[in-house]
Amino acid sequence: MPPKQYEPTTTPAGTDEAEKVVQPVTGYRLILPAEWAQIPLRQGTESAVRRIIEEAHTRIPADAPSDKIGPYKREWERRFRASVANAQKNKALDLYLPVRPMGDANIGASILVTESLVPRAPGRSRDTSEPTEVAVQLLSRDGVEDADLSSGEIDGAIAVRREHVAGASVEQGADLASRRVEYMVSVPGDPDRWFVAAFSTVGGGDPRDELAEALVEWFDAVMANFRWSRG
Template sequence: MQPDQTETTTERGGGDNDAPQAPVTGYRVLLPSEWAQIPLRHGTEDAVRRVLDEAFARIPADGPQDKIGPYKRELERRFRASVADAQRSKALDLYLPVKPMGDFTVGASILVSESVVPRRAGERHPAAEPTEVAVQLLARDGVEDADLSSGDIDGALAVRREHVAAAAPAKGAEVASRRVEYVLSVPDDPERWFVAAFSTVGGGDPRDELAEALVEWFDAVMANFRWSRA
């Protein structure tokens, strides 16, 4: 499943409303220009190099060279570590804010992945109801005390989970983070599920006003999510 970030949409109007639609081949999300997409299966290095080159170009050329060099190396190390961590999760795409939004750089990310529902031998489709399957997928990581809700996004069942993840220094998470995941059933393919996972540290507190505003922003992004079809 490939992403499509163009801002144009194709209206599906006229004709028979019951006519079959073309199969889903990808998805479309609208993000501000400050965010960059890092594909994690193909073209990763080109995307990483482009983001780093743009970041390095914003560093004042007349700055102290004994500080610029170490800063660049540390910036590249951290950025590549984030991408490598996302690749280990076998995700599809990583989205990061790579430019300041206003007067500050947002500490947040969006990780897009796919999940396949396991089934017993001989089963054509999962036996459970779609909402139950989505909740089971979210429950795989053992998160408790999460807020769950469900709805519809571009004709697909969507289950939303929100929670605060505690700091886990051993896993590279130095501070707690606010997380929101959307699990969407892929149309016409009951075994495939699309997952968009948003994470932010807010302004240092995952429950502060900045975190609240960013969660609302991500909800708006997902409200405008659309499937791409052949």
């Protein structure tokens, strides 16, 4: 899949000829199974949505009763478009959904990719511990409690991981509670910009069931293989 474009405000380059020049980050790469589809949310959204809907229609058995299939298709498309519209409201970059069955099951899960810009005040310290502190503050500002937080590195960049269970919210279109895992990664060469990948699943109907556990482990593996695109 093509990398998503960022516009880094600075390009790291040393004045010492012996220092290695690092190419600026221009995007990212996620390796996902064929069952997952990418929906860009800033350009090309409608064409991606139409392609997914048309493909979904081709998987409906030809002998299926038309009086039942018609309402099913309309409801599926309504829910699908609502998910995309909700992601766009969050000013996200991309939405990834499992649009094809994985084995014999339809997986209730999603990955939403966004970015966050945190301008630094003039003269603000840039010590090595600060990026992690900034990420934790950003993840804490939505009022989520009882979350598991950890930090480390992903493809050479500082990253903070948060995991929690979000309750159902009919007002926001969430009929069931969901298990959520977010990775916030500092964009190399642009310390004020953060890449955010937010995974959500309802599991098999319980966000703490075995399916949810397996999907969380799967998403952790996806992020372990996350790579920046450069130059």
